[in-house]
Each structure stands twice: as structure tokens, then as C-alpha cells.
Amino acid sequence: MTARRPGPVGSHPARRLAWARRENERRRRAYETAARDWRRHADHLDRLRIEAYGFHGCPLPGTPLPVPLDDGEVVYRILPVVELVTATARHVAGLPPPDRTLLGRLDPGDGPLPAGLRVVDAGAALVTDRRVAFAGADGRHDWALHDLLGPGHHPDRPVTLLHRADGAPPSGLRMPAPGLANARFYLTLAHADATGARAAVAADVEAMCALHRAARPRPPRPLGPSDAPPERMPARRLVAAGVAMAAVLLGVTSAGTWPATAGPNQPAARSAAPAPADDGPVGTGSAPVTPTTPAVTPIGTRASGDSRSVRGTPRPHRPPDRTSPGPRLAPAAHPRPPIAPAVRERPRAPTAPPVTPTGPAPGTGQLPPPPAAPSPTAAPSPPVDPDPTGGAGPTGSADPGGAGTRS
Structure with missing residues (x-):
């Protein structure tokens, strides 16, 4: 039959009192054993000290010895x-x-x-x-x-x-x-x-006795219920508590990061998406500035008062990536200033007056409409061929003097 190991000390007063009694008994037995050994060694040193001062050998007559003694030998x-x-x-x-x-x-x-x-x-x-x-x-x-x-x-x-x-x-x-x-x-x-050095041996024994008296064991202090150690959780409960704590931490972390990782079709993403910015006035030559998309001038447009044309490429609309595992960052609270696109000088167009786009602003996901056709009144008059009969055109004469001759 195997001995049952005592469990941890609880907070119950009866258990703490039982622990104090067991510990006092164990300490008492250990002290009695150490004190018994100490007294036995102290008695031995006392006998050696007595022998060091007064023992001078023994003749032992009639005792069988391994080697016979000489006359007067002790x-x-x-x-x-x-x-x-x-x-x-x-x-x-x-x-x-x-x-x-x-x-x-x-x-x-x-x-x-x-x-x-x-x-x-x-x-x-x-x-x-x-x-x-x-x-x-x-x-x-x-x-x-x-x-x-x-x-x-x-x-x-x-x-x-x-x-x-x-x-x-x-x-x-x-x-x-x-x-x-x-x-x-x-x-x-x-x-x-x-050799005449007996006093040195006696002093050596005295030193050993003094060291032994200094090493005398002391009785232990009695323990009470208040000296019982706190309750220690068993290993199985520690493992279970660790698993439960890890599950709680994972749940809190998942709940905190769900809105950031949600897709655009989920309620959390729709509620967290920023409101679209209002379009600026049409016909001013520049598009409204959004926090994330700089203003871009379409191809073929010119700013007011400038004869150079600006080439720009509108940024196509890209749907959000729903397969990305990482969280999406929310738009910045303070928009950065727009970055002007690169401007390249082109030869002046002799025709085609500036056309102001009337479609949606760039960055809204739609391409600008094609430029409108030039007005008939703004185009120059086509040249008129001379009369087949040899007459002058409606706006000119045959000779510089005003009187022409026919051949």
C-alpha cells in the first residue's frame, strides 16, 4: 500500500493547525537526532582531552598481543x-x-x-x-x-x-x-x-572542544497556524487556468481587430467607411481634392489663362481586396496637401479652344466625356475655287490694278 502524499495547505483553520502540528513534530525529531549525535561527540572529545593530559600508556599484562613487548614498554x-x-x-x-x-x-x-x-x-x-x-x-x-x-x-x-x-x-x-x-x-x-611535544596535542584537543561547543544545535521555534504556507494550486489546475486565460486573451484580441479586418460588404466595414467628399463646382478647371486622391486634369484641357495643355491620367477605381489577411487602415484624420501632377509643355494647338469638362470629377471611378465638337461659327471659311470660266473669285481680282485681261 502506497503512502498518500499530503495535499496543499488550505485556508481552513483546521488544516493550518494540522500542518503546524506535523511540522513541529518533524522538527522535534530532527533536533533530538542532532542533539544526540552532538552529545556523543562531545563526550568523546572530553575523554580525549583527559587522555591528552594524563594518559601515559598501559602495560596490559597477560593480554595476547600481535608483537611481544620489551622490558618497560607500555x-x-x-x-x-x-x-x-x-x-x-x-x-x-x-x-x-x-x-x-x-x-x-x-x-x-x-x-x-x-x-x-x-x-x-x-x-x-x-x-x-x-x-x-x-x-x-x-x-x-x-x-x-x-x-x-x-x-x-x-x-x-x-x-x-x-x-x-x-x-x-x-x-x-x-x-x-x-x-x-x-x-x-x-x-x-x-x-x-x-618527542616532548605533548602540550601541543593537549592544546589541539582543547581547540576541537571549543569548536564543537560553538556548533551545539538549538531547539527549533514552535510553529503555529499562522506559519502555514499559502495554498499552492496543483499542476493540473495551473495548466487549466493558463489555457482559460489564453482563450480569454485571444477572444479580446479578436473582438478588437474584427472591425479593422472586415470587408466592405460587412456591416462593420460599412459603418466604418468614411463619407464621400462633395464634388466641387464644375467648370473651374480643377477637381475637388479628396483625402487620398490628388486632383488630376484630364487630357486636352487647359487651365484658365494658360496656353499650355496639361496631361494627366485619372486613377482608375480599384475595388477593395477582400482576400487580404491583414487589417485595413482607416483614412487619415487630416488630409495631406494634394501633389500636383507632372506638367509637360506641348505645342500650341492652332484650333480647338479650351473645353471645360462637364462630367464627374476624376477619381470618382468614371472616365471623362470626349471633348465637344468645335462650333461651326468658330471655324474659318473654306477656300473657294476660281470660276471655271476664268472670272475672279468673290473676294479678289485677276490683276493687281483692278482691270484684268482674258487670254
């Missing part, structure tokens, strides 16, 4: 299971140097050997006030404390190297994680006692 620590390690070279980067400090060295992690070290044997070891003795399957190996520069405790691996003063490649012991803190402490204490 035991500091027995290491029942260890491995003998040695360095592949005299100087290997990354190996711990000789140092008697214990700060940050009592709780290293477990893992593989550092680069440059290899295991050569396994067995048991003994730490006394004179030496560190190892007994394994391949024989024994002793390190005299007076000949050591000091133990080098690796901060991240359970390895302690014993550096000799003669410059030989370092070797040491790899110890199991359980009991590693006590083994390192007693080995360091034995070397410090043999």
Missing part, C-alpha cells in the same frame, strides 16, 4: 585489523606531510587509496611509547618514534603515513573507519610524548 593502542601501505616514490604529490595536528583529521571519509600508494600486506599493529610495530603475513615492520618526522594523517582517506627522518619512501597504515579517531589520537599522542 601500550598506547592495539590495532587488530590494518593494512601496510607504501609509497611508490620518495616524493609523491597529494600525500599528507608529517604533522601532529588532529583538527579536521578525526572523521575522514572512506574510499580508495590515494594515487601513489599501494597495499603490500595485511595484519595487526601495536602502538607503544617507543615504536609502531606491524605484524603481517609476510613479516614484521617497525617504526621507531624517535626516528619519525611525524605522522601524516590524510584528511579524506583512512590512511596515516609515517615519514622517516632518513629520507626513505614513506609507508604507513590503512585502518578501518570504525575506531579510526582513537587510533589516530593515540598514535599522535605516543609520538608527541616520545
Whole structure:
């Protein structure tokens, strides 16, 4: 049976009170666990401080030991299971140097050997006030404390190297994680006692105790219903709310842009279309100006008082494009000034007086009517052929003197 995950905290007072009770219980258990571990480590440091000031070894008579003791030799620590390690070279980067400090060295992690070290044997070891003795399957190996520069405790691996003063490649012991803190402490204490540096080890332990007291866990503050977090909407509801909001935004946008995209035959377009401008007076030689179409003079017309003819091409009417997907822009509120068409000078016509167009103004979608025929009275008289009998015409004589002769 799978555990049911508690839902989000609501605004109901009973739910907020239940959340406060669960959270207080969880924090209380976490605090008790941390406080228990802290007290256990504090007791261990107190014992180490006592040992640093007053412990000087134990003879252990009648106890089976991996290595027999010499006369007057006392035991500091027995290491029942260890491995003998040695360095592949005299100087290997990354190996711990000789140092008697214990700060940050009592709780290293477990893992593989550092680069440059290899295991050569396994067995048991003994730490006394004179030496560190190892007994394994391949024989024994002793390190005299007076000949050591000091133990080098690796901060991240359970390895302690014993550096000799003669410059030989370092070797040491790899110890199991359980009991590693006590083994390192007693080995360091034995070397410090043999070299007269016991006070340094005691000061190191005092510093560790002070840091541990400063890191004491504090009890948590009790929580109440007012500390409950606000209600969080589940993921499904968040998705549904997002979809609904997107639909509302799309609807508002579509409603706002429909009149602009409507065709000319739709009600919205008819209501939004501007009213046509009134035509100007006829016969003035210029067409009324509209906001979007400049005035154009038809072909064959001349302005009043000007002998040059103006050629212009009326703009044909183009129906609105109903298939265009984009919106159409409304006419500008303030019309721009008309742009005069290009004027080109033509040779003067000897005949054809100026004719004023009487049809609709250009730009209304209709072509201007053709120019009217010239009046008969305005045309010159056609020439009269001479009389076939040889007589003079009605307006002239045969000779300059007025008396003509016939041949």
C-alpha cells in the first residue's frame, strides 16, 4: 500500500493547525537526532582531552598481543585489523606531510587509496611509547618514534603515513573507519610524548572542544497556524487556468481587430467607411481634392489663362481586396496637401479652344466625356475655287490694278 502524499495547505483553520502540528513534530525529531549525535561527540572529545593530559600508556599484562613487548614498554593502542601501505616514490604529490595536528583529521571519509600508494600486506599493529610495530603475513615492520618526522594523517582517506627522518619512501597504515579517531589520537599522542611535544596535542584537543561547543544545535521555534504556507494550486489546475486565460486573451484580441479586418460588404466595414467628399463646382478647371486622391486634369484641357495643355491620367477605381489577411487602415484624420501632377509643355494647338469638362470629377471611378465638337461659327471659311470660266473669285481680282485681261 502506497503512502498518500499530503495535499496543499488550505485556508481552513483546521488544516493550518494540522500542518503546524506535523511540522513541529518533524522538527522535534530532527533536533533530538542532532542533539544526540552532538552529545556523543562531545563526550568523546572530553575523554580525549583527559587522555591528552594524563594518559601515559598501559602495560596490559597477560593480554595476547600481535608483537611481544620489551622490558618497560607500555601500550598506547592495539590495532587488530590494518593494512601496510607504501609509497611508490620518495616524493609523491597529494600525500599528507608529517604533522601532529588532529583538527579536521578525526572523521575522514572512506574510499580508495590515494594515487601513489599501494597495499603490500595485511595484519595487526601495536602502538607503544617507543615504536609502531606491524605484524603481517609476510613479516614484521617497525617504526621507531624517535626516528619519525611525524605522522601524516590524510584528511579524506583512512590512511596515516609515517615519514622517516632518513629520507626513505614513506609507508604507513590503512585502518578501518570504525575506531579510526582513537587510533589516530593515540598514535599522535605516543609520538608527541616520545618527542616532548605533548602540550601541543593537549592544546589541539582543547581547540576541537571549543569548536564543537560553538556548533551545539538549538531547539527549533514552535510553529503555529499562522506559519502555514499559502495554498499552492496543483499542476493540473495551473495548466487549466493558463489555457482559460489564453482563450480569454485571444477572444479580446479578436473582438478588437474584427472591425479593422472586415470587408466592405460587412456591416462593420460599412459603418466604418468614411463619407464621400462633395464634388466641387464644375467648370473651374480643377477637381475637388479628396483625402487620398490628388486632383488630376484630364487630357486636352487647359487651365484658365494658360496656353499650355496639361496631361494627366485619372486613377482608375480599384475595388477593395477582400482576400487580404491583414487589417485595413482607416483614412487619415487630416488630409495631406494634394501633389500636383507632372506638367509637360506641348505645342500650341492652332484650333480647338479650351473645353471645360462637364462630367464627374476624376477619381470618382468614371472616365471623362470626349471633348465637344468645335462650333461651326468658330471655324474659318473654306477656300473657294476660281470660276471655271476664268472670272475672279468673290473676294479678289485677276490683276493687281483692278482691270484684268482674258487670254
